Each structure stands twice: as structure tokens, then as C-alpha cells.
Amino acid sequence: MTRWSGVTGAERVHVVRALLARPLLHRRGVHTRTVEMARTHQTELQAWFEHHLGWQLRVERDRVRLFKAPGNVRRQGSDAPTARQCALFCLVLAVLEDCGAQTVISELAEKIEVVSRTHPSLRRFDATVSRERRDLVLMVRLLCRLRVLVSTLDTVVTQEDEQDYIRGIGDALYDVDHRTAALMLSTSVSPSLTTGPQELLIATGTDRMISEGRALHHAVMRRLVDDPVVYFDDLPSDQREYFLGHMQELIQALRAGLGARVEVRAEGAAIVDEELTDLEFPKTSAASFAALVLAERLFHEVVDAPDRTGWIGTTRLLELSSEVAADLAKTMTTINQKPVDGEHTWQAAAPILIGLDLICEVPGGILIRPALARFRDPSGRGPRTEKPGLMLFGLDDLQTSPTDDPTLEEPSDDILT
Known part of the structure; x- marks a missing residue:
């Protein structure tokens, strides 16, 4: 193009x-x-x-x-809704069709309760349970951000009303934008007519009629624009071969269309852009801080290893977690309401590191993924807590570029915003 x-x-x-x-x-x-x-x-x-x-x-x-349909359904940020919240989000959209120009949370709750009772495959919604009301309010707020629902009152007042609903003593009023609600469904096939979730990932009806090459182009590009890092080993063989065979075309399309820097290494590719693909560590718990400190230790463990395979055995992993725990114990007494020791520190940190795709569990230990290097601190003052202005894959001597093609240089300024 x-x-x-x-x-x-x-x-x-x-x-x-x-x-x-x-x-x-x-x-x-x-x-x-x-x-x-x-x-x-x-x-x-x-x-x-x-x-x-x-x-x-x-x-x-x-x-x-x-x-849009996601290229990789496994990726979820630390703030992603739970499965229950996602179900409630969809149910709210479904019952909004029967609402007028305005609605209140209690009306939505009543309608969802009726729907969940009449469909045996749905988990019943119980508005008398505080957790259920809280999840419903979170999804209502998300719909407000999407402007499907619009607060009719001052924002502060509305939030207070929402809290009153959670406590079971109040309600909150919203205008309903039915046109925006109608645009929320992003599949060409009604969910009720599909045989399974995979069919919902087909973005348009033409996907079934396009050539195999164009379908591969779409699949690879979707992964590249959605994921912080795309590792070649994670791609199906046909997508991996297509990427390697059409690398120049794909990278040029990304840089021209997104005005973003794209890094390609032997292990994979990444759009290095804080607004589009970068993920930050969560920063609201002892577990997230433990994961960040452990990430620094794991990185240096790989760098200092003679073979640099990225594999760390279970025994050494527990030793590193114990070292981190000893440091954490100076400032905290518990982690996830458990004693701050090596085992509990690892149990708290592992889901975060795995969720961010910085490590993966393998028999006998873990494998460090190259993107973990972005959270190292070259100054030695401790791990980074903000999005670093670094290449996602870290050190040049750990990964080498598969191409020296000059067309993979930085994009010209005339396409940047």
C-alpha cells in the first residue's frame, strides 16, 4: 500500500x-x-x-x-476483568435493549437476575450478594468510560450513589446511548449462533473467503499490534514461516501505520511503544513488589551464567526467592497474608511474572524470556518500577538481530504524530 x-x-x-x-x-x-x-x-x-x-x-x-478480534487471547493485563465481570458486562449490554432512555443500576440488576434464572447455562446473578453488586458496578463504570452509559449527575455524586448501591442502600441513574451499545459487539456472527468461543474471533465474514497468505498476514499482524512481545517459538509454524519470509513487508507496514519503533531480534519482534503495547508491573501489593525485585535477580542470574540458556532450576530458584524474601522482610511482615519466606515469596511473585510473559514454567524450573531484561537496572540501584526507555529485549550480547536490512531502521519523522 x-x-x-x-x-x-x-x-x-x-x-x-x-x-x-x-x-x-x-x-x-x-x-x-x-x-x-x-x-x-x-x-x-x-x-x-x-x-x-x-x-x-x-x-x-x-x-x-x-x-477488532485479538490475535492472542491468552494475553491479559493485570487489571483485566475477571471471567465473572466479563459475563456481567455482556449481560448488561443484553438487557439494555429492553431499557428506555434512562436506567438505574437496580433495574439492570433485576433484568440480569431474570435472564440468569431463565438460562440454565448461566450462573445465577444474586443482587443480595455484595461481591455481585460490586462486580456489576465495575462493569457499569466500564460502560460509562465507553459512553454506552452516561452519568446524568455530577461524577462525584454518581460514584457516591454507586457505593451506596454496593452497600445496599442506594442507586445510581444513567442515560443510555443505545446506538453506542449496538456497536459494542465486534463479531460478525451472533454469539448465540456459534458452536464455540473460537468462532467469535473471526472479525469479518470475508475471513472465510480470503487467501491463505492474506489470512496469515492478518494473524501475524494482529499478534504484533496486540502483544508486547511476539516470540517466534510461540507462533504456529505457518505463522512463523510467514513472518520470517515477509518480515520487511510486515515491519514497514507497522512503522508506517503506527509511527512506532519496531525491534526485531532472533527470538521475536516487539513494537516498542508505551502507549500501544507496553505493560507495567502492577504496583499495588507486596506481591507485585516482590515480583519486580525477583525479576532483577533472575535477569542477573541469566547474564552471569556461562551458558546463558535462560533456564533456572527449582533449587536455585528457591535460593533466589529466599534472598529476595530476606530483603523484603526488612520492610514487610507478610506477603499475601503469609510469612515472608522464600517459598511464599515465589508463590506470590510467580503468577505476576508468568502473567506478564516474562518467565514460563518448564519441567524442573523456569525459563527466562528475553523481555524480562527490560526491567533490569543498569545502574545497580534496584529494579525499574516505571516503563523503561529501553529495547524490550534488553542486552545486545544476549540477543542478535536476524537481519541487517537497512529498511528496518527508524521510521522517518513525517509519519510520526
Whole structure:
């Protein structure tokens, strides 16, 4: 496709980035100018998303909706909703069809309760349970951020009302944007007509009719724009072969369309961009801090090893966790409500490191993934807690680039926002 450049190209890149970060944009609020740009460049943007990702883009006067399907359903951020919350999110959208121009949380709860009772495959919603009310409020707030529901009162007052509902002593009132609600479903097939979850990942009806090569192009590009790091070993063999055989085309498309830096190494590829793909460590618990400190120890363990295989055995892993625990015990007495020792420190830190795809469990120990190097501290003052301005794969002497092609240099300034 034609390379974007100049002011026109910068505007298109701005819209692409905005939609990848937030697939539903509304004219009201901070996205007013972005929606206007999307309308101006509608044809070119629709062609770019369809050609490279197989995703449909709908541009309306007040809304822009990118109907995207994930390339990798395993990835979840630390703040991802639980399975129960996701179910409630979908149920709220379903019952909103029967609501008028306004609704209150208690009405939504009543309707969800009825639906869950009449469908035996659904777990029953019980509005008398505080946990259930809290999860419902969290999903209502998410729908407010998406502007499906709009607070009719002052924000502070509405939040107080939501807390009153959780406590069982109040309610909260919202306007319903039925048009935005109708745009939430991003599959071409109704969920009730599918035989399983995998069918919901088909973004458009044309996916079944495109060539095998185009389908591979879409699959690889979806992984690249969704995941912080794409490791070649994680890709199916056909996708891995396609990436290696079409690397220049893929990287040029990413850099031109996203205005982002792309790093390619022997192990895989990553878009190095804090707004689009970077994930931060969670910072709200002793477990998250333990994971961050342990990440630093694990990195240096690999760097200092003669073979640098990235494998650390169970015995050594417990020793490193015990060293971390000894440091943590100076400032905290418990971790996940358990004593701060090596075993409990590892049990608390492991899910976070695995969830961020920085390590993976293998027989007899763990395998360090290259992206863990991004959280090291070259100064020796301790692990990084913010998004570092480093290459995601870390040290040059640990990983080597599979190509010296000059076309993989930094993009020109004329396509950056």
C-alpha cells in the first residue's frame, strides 16, 4: 500500500494509534478531533485496517468503531476483568435493549437476575450478594468510560450513589446511548449462533473467503499490534514461516501505520511503544513488589551464567526467592497474608511474572524470556518500577538481530504524530 507521509500521514497514524488503544471513540470528550480526522481519512483508514489486519472500521458522525478480534487471547493485563465481570458486562449490554432512555443500576440488576434464572447455562446473578453488586458496578463504570452509559449527575455524586448501591442502600441513574451499545459487539456472527468461543474471533465474514497468505498476514499482524512481545517459538509454524519470509513487508507496514519503533531480534519482534503495547508491573501489593525485585535477580542470574540458556532450576530458584524474601522482610511482615519466606515469596511473585510473559514454567524450573531484561537496572540501584526507555529485549550480547536490512531502521519523522 502507498506509504503515508506529511501532515496527512501524521493524521492517519494518529487515528490508527488511537483506535488500537481504544477501538470505540466518541466525538464527545477528548476524542473530538480524532473522530474528525477519522471522517476525513475514512477510505484510507478502512483500507489499511482491512488489508493488514482484516478488521472492519465503521465511521459515523459521532462515533468511530474498530471491530477488532485479538490475535492472542491468552494475553491479559493485570487489571483485566475477571471471567465473572466479563459475563456481567455482556449481560448488561443484553438487557439494555429492553431499557428506555434512562436506567438505574437496580433495574439492570433485576433484568440480569431474570435472564440468569431463565438460562440454565448461566450462573445465577444474586443482587443480595455484595461481591455481585460490586462486580456489576465495575462493569457499569466500564460502560460509562465507553459512553454506552452516561452519568446524568455530577461524577462525584454518581460514584457516591454507586457505593451506596454496593452497600445496599442506594442507586445510581444513567442515560443510555443505545446506538453506542449496538456497536459494542465486534463479531460478525451472533454469539448465540456459534458452536464455540473460537468462532467469535473471526472479525469479518470475508475471513472465510480470503487467501491463505492474506489470512496469515492478518494473524501475524494482529499478534504484533496486540502483544508486547511476539516470540517466534510461540507462533504456529505457518505463522512463523510467514513472518520470517515477509518480515520487511510486515515491519514497514507497522512503522508506517503506527509511527512506532519496531525491534526485531532472533527470538521475536516487539513494537516498542508505551502507549500501544507496553505493560507495567502492577504496583499495588507486596506481591507485585516482590515480583519486580525477583525479576532483577533472575535477569542477573541469566547474564552471569556461562551458558546463558535462560533456564533456572527449582533449587536455585528457591535460593533466589529466599534472598529476595530476606530483603523484603526488612520492610514487610507478610506477603499475601503469609510469612515472608522464600517459598511464599515465589508463590506470590510467580503468577505476576508468568502473567506478564516474562518467565514460563518448564519441567524442573523456569525459563527466562528475553523481555524480562527490560526491567533490569543498569545502574545497580534496584529494579525499574516505571516503563523503561529501553529495547524490550534488553542486552545486545544476549540477543542478535536476524537481519541487517537497512529498511528496518527508524521510521522517518513525517509519519510520526
